[in-house]
Amino acid sequence: MNKSVIILAALACLIGIGAAVGTLVMRWGQLIALKNAPEKELEAPMNDWNFWTLEMSVLSEELRKERDAIGKKKAELDTLEKRLQAEKAELLRVRQQIEDIRDEIQNSVVTLLESEKPNLKSLSRSYSAMKPAEAVEILQNLNDEMIVKLLSLMKPNVTAAILAQLSSANNADPSKPKGSERAARITEKLRLLKDQDKKEKQE
Numbered sequence: 001m002n003k004s005v006i007i008l009a010a011l012a013c014l015i016g017i018g019a020a021v022g023t024l025v026m027r028w029g030q031l032i033a034l035k036n037a038p039e040k041e042l043e044a045p046m047n048d049w050n051f052w053t054l055e056m057s058v059l060s061e062e063l064r065k066e067r068d069a070i071g072k073k074k075a076e077l078d079t080l081e082k083r084l085q086a087e088k089a090e091l092l093r094v095r096q097q098i099e100d101i102r103d104e105i106q107n108s109v110v111t112l113l114e115s116e117k118p119n120l121k122s123l124s125r126s127y128s129a130m131k132p133a134e135a136v137e138i139l140q141n142l143n144d145e146m147i148v149k150l151l152s153l154m155k156p157n158v159t160a161a162i163l164a165q166l167s168s169a170n171n172a173d174p175s176k177p178k179g180s181e182r183a184a185r186i187t188e189k190l191r192l193l194k195d196q197d198k199k200e201k202q203e
Helices: 002-026 028-108 114-129 132-139 144-152 156-168 179-191 196-202
Strands: none
Touching: 114 132, 114 144, 132 156, 144 156, 144 179, 156 179
16 A cells, blocks of 8 residues: 555656656747847847937938038128128219219309390400400400300300410419310310200200
């Protein structure tokens, strides 16, 4: 009886050991996978971090290129602004020159008023009757505007003779223009003369 119990116990132990060995053999692959699991878990974050670093590098490069493009565009705008300022200054300078020329022309223009004509015609007849040298001796003491008005009422041949004499006249006062310069100036003013009577008839 005792031997049977011992045999049964021994068989039970053997069966238990065999089952344990079988279980160990069956789960050996899982144990190996479990052993390697921490290394894989450590590698995964490293892979994720490397990927994120590459993304950051690409983004950083894009930002750098955009910053460079903005800097280049700003430099172009600064250059354009300076050029516009220079062109504006040049336009102002040209405008001032045009205004100066306009003022000079206006100052050069002599207007013969209708109310002046009776007296001026009488004077012009008197000067026309003189010799050119005698007429110039008196006329050169008058201002340019008065001379222009008087000459405009004379016959062309008389006006030409007086201007020729005026051109050859010598001025004793060095501060005043030479006869030739004054004759040229008076000739130009004669060309620009405005006769109010003629202007009103044209209108």
